[in-house]
Amino acid sequence: MTTDPLPRAFFDGPVEEVAPALLGRVLAHTTAEGEVAVRLTEVEAYAGPLDPASHSYRGRTARNDVMWGPPGRSYVYFTYGMHFCMNLVCGPDGTASAVLLRAGEIVAGRETAAARRPRSTARDLARGPARLCQALGIDRDQYGLDVCDPASPLRILPGTPAEPSRVLAGPRTGVSAAKDTPWRFWIDGDPTVSPYRLHTPRRRPASRA
Secondary structure (H helix, E strand, C coil): CCCCCCCHHHHCCCHHHHHHHCCCCEEEEEECCEEEEEEEEEEEEECHHHCCCCCCCCCCCCCCHHHHCCCCEEEEEEECCCEEEEEEEECCCCCCEEEEEEEEEEEECHHHHHHHCCCCCCCCCCECHHHHHHHHCCCHHHCCCECCCCCCCEEEECCCCCCHHHEEEECCCCCCCCCCCCCEEEECCCCCCCCCCCCCCCCCCCCCC
């Protein structure tokens, strides 16, 4: 793909507006194995220190440093001791808001994506935030990359924005804080959208007498 990436100004706005505007856009990652690109079909917005579900809610740390700006950079984090998830930083410097990329459809490099996820169906290659990162070959090395830079190996391309009539919103998946905030956005009827899951608290093992 040779299309220039979206401009930085695209990300310099309220997270709840940037998130749905990302639906239908294309995230492309070029590695030694070639380029894999995914059309985004599901995202979630997180509003920084104003949002108790955000990683930056309690302030700046080494882990979330890139979230504080400038917009248009990647925030990649490791979760559950086994998976990477990716966000795109948005809003003015210092707001620390970001959009979690939850799911999408592979539109380029399908063979490479399938080799990275050999047991997956075509629908499920990037259906979920961890699968999306696996299919695209994203890990800690992509933390902080500028997705608006044409020379960057990780770029966000214009694609074809989702029709507003097909964009739905609802509670975010699996969060315990601000769980009713309707900041999960997805393309209605798209088979690659991941299933919604309500947060379930982990039970501690019963103590022995």
